Amino acid sequence: MTKLITKPTIIKAAGNKPKLIQEFVGRVNSNDTEISIAKMKSPHGWQEPAQTPAFNEYTFVIKGQVIVECNGQTFQVKENEVFVAHKGDKVRYSTPHGAEYLAICLPAFSAETVNRE
Numbered sequence: 001m002t003k004l005i006t007k008p009t010i011i012k013a014a015g016n017k018p019k020l021i022q023e024f025v026g027r028v029n030s031n032d033t034e035i036s037i038a039k040m041k042s043p044h045g046w047q048e049p050a051q052t053p054a055f056n057e058y059t060f061v062i063k064g065q066v067i068v069e070c071n072g073q074t075f076q077v078k079e080n081e082v083f084v085a086h087k088g089d090k091v092r093y094s095t096p097h098g099a100e101y102l103a104i105c106l107p108a109f110s111a112e113t114v115n116r117e
Contacts, residue, residue: 005030011038014116015048026108036108040101042066047094054113055105057091059083064099068092077101 008022009029019042023029026036042064050069059066059077066077069092070085077083085091103109 003030008039013040013048015046017043017046019043019046026105027110033108034106036103036105038103038109040099040103042095042099042101044098045096046098048092049116050090050092051114051116052088052090053085053105053109053115054087055107055109056087057085057109058102058104058106059085059093060102060104062100062102064095064097064101066099066101067094067096069094 005024008024011021011023011028013019013021019040021038021040023036023038025032026038027033059068060082061077061079063079066083068075068077068083070089075083
């Protein structure tokens with residue numbers, strides 16, 4: 001069905017500090033289960049527990065830098081770069097200096113399938 005999404009739903013974030021998650025497309029805001037698109041605004045020093053999600057996640061950095069620990073390697077994802085974590089990868093995200101980024105998940109993100117440690 002064709003639709004215009006004019007505002008997101010704010011989603012509670014995991015991690016050691018408050019992080020703003022604005023879900024535009026996904027299970028909560030648009031009833032989509034195939035894909036989720038959320039804009040993140042993450043503070044200086046934010047980090048979350050490791051996870052092994054049952055979905056692919058594409059992280060597009062708009063501003064700042066996102067550190068991604070994935071399968072024993074560490075990646076510094078900078079502005080205008082994308083990190084792809086595949087279903088079943090052990091991954092952990094952090095923003096030592098703060099960041100704004102998009103998280104796109106296929107299928108859509110859910111608390112039941114993120115599998116946080």
